[in-house]
Amino acid sequence: MRNVPAMRNPFRYGEVVRGDRFGGRERERQELMADILNGQNVVVISPRRFGKTSLVLEVLADIADSVPSAYVDLLRVPSVEHLPSALATEFARLLSPGDRMIDRVRRLFDDLALRPKFGVDEAGRPTVEFEPGASAADIGLTLDGLFQLPGRIAERRKTRVAVVFDEFQSVVDLDTGLPARMRAIFQLQADVAHVFLGSRRHVIERLFTGENEPMFRMAKVFPLGPIPADEFGPFIHGRFVSTKSPISAEAVERILSITGGHPHDTQELCYFTWAETSANGIYPIPPTAVDRALDRVLDAENARYGALWDRLAVSQRSLLVALSRESDAGVYEAKFRRRHRLGEPTSVARAAGRLVDLEVIAPVPGPGAVYRIVDTFLPAWLRRLMAPMGDR
Ligand SMILES: Nc1ncnc2c1ncn2[C@@H]1O[C@H](COP(=O)(O)OP(=O)(O)OP(=O)(O)O)[C@@H](O)[C@H]1O
Ligand SMILES: [Mg+2]
Structure with a gap:
């Protein structure tokens, strides 16, 4: 007979959360x-x-x-x-x-x-x-x-x-x-x-x-903004502990540094982290378990990101990859364009405009043409896509 895990995953994403699934x-x-x-x-x-x-x-x-x-x-x-x-x-x-x-x-x-x-x-x-x-x-x-x-x-x-x-x-x-x-x-x-x-x-x-x-x-x-780390951290910690799966403070920090407190995406990464460790657990859960869970999240979201990637023109893809590697530079700066082989400012502007329309990137308020990728896990997916085969 198969071993049925005694505990249910304490995290939920994609549906309305109520009661003790609602934090902060x-x-x-x-x-x-x-x-x-x-x-x-x-x-x-x-x-x-x-x-x-x-x-x-x-x-x-x-x-x-x-x-x-x-x-x-x-x-x-x-x-x-x-x-x-x-x-x-x-x-x-x-x-x-x-x-x-x-x-x-x-x-x-x-x-x-x-x-x-x-x-x-x-x-x-x-x-x-x-x-x-x-x-x-x-x-x-x-x-x-x-x-x-x-x-x-x-x-x-x-x-x-x-x-x-x-x-x-x-x-x-x-x-x-x-x-x-x-x-x-x-x-x-x-x-x-x-x-x-x-x-x-x-x-x-x-x-x-x-x-x-x-x-x-x-x-x-x-x-309504993201949930701040000092509210989300104790909630995440408590949910892990409630299923007798203690998690290290470093792992919680790692989760929140990846998701920035985005409520849905944080619950998704927590869900996979919990599933990952309940299968082959080391407690308290270390940050490396979060990295493995992130990989599973990217597998789960692969079809969605792949469909997006297929729809994009080459110049848009190049800009997106550049932003996944370097997120705080002005995109028209000569050095940035050279480092990431982006070509002329006019073509970068066209690509950026289209990606903004698609809500894939958003301008960061403040001086300079700085953009960030909207989706929490897309930068990691792009970095994985671009990694040499042996690293995957
Ligand atoms: N306070 C919270 N504590 C923990 N997780 C939360 C909280 N609020 C939202 N979430 C997470 O975010 C997900 C989305 O929540 P919800 O559906 O309420 O958001 P929404 O803004 O109404 O979304 P939509 O724009 O799709 O209508 C939930 O499934 C849950 O994983
Ligand atoms: Mg809603």
């Missing part, structure tokens, strides 16, 4: 909680996979007793015709358990332009659906009515309520007129804290901070 962010948690309790609208902005959804769901759970909440993931709404049903079903959950009886829910949705159909899901919660094929005008009127519901429910329950719109950048893909429609109603709802989450920084920032944009000054901007 104490300050953000307190601040966001205070904002919601005050009815303050907030827009949480970060790159992908920084933990926006996890943070907001943790905070909503913390205050669930005093603040009812609705959560709408706009990425799961394929078109504006689907939006009324998605909103109505979520908003029905703002009702007190006593009000969730079908006829009471029905009364709340009585004066909408479209007729809803009521049901109950597997968990016994009410669901609301609208017939397909409605006209754009009726959908618009119904949305206006629905956007008002959280305010009405807050009044009826004499409490603050929270409404979360996740993946808010998708709102403009659904209908460019939606933000203006939302603003007209949301700005009158003093007892509703609207929380918007978004990852396409320029789209979201433009929506909320552009002077001529409909959501201008609608919400407090709440940027």
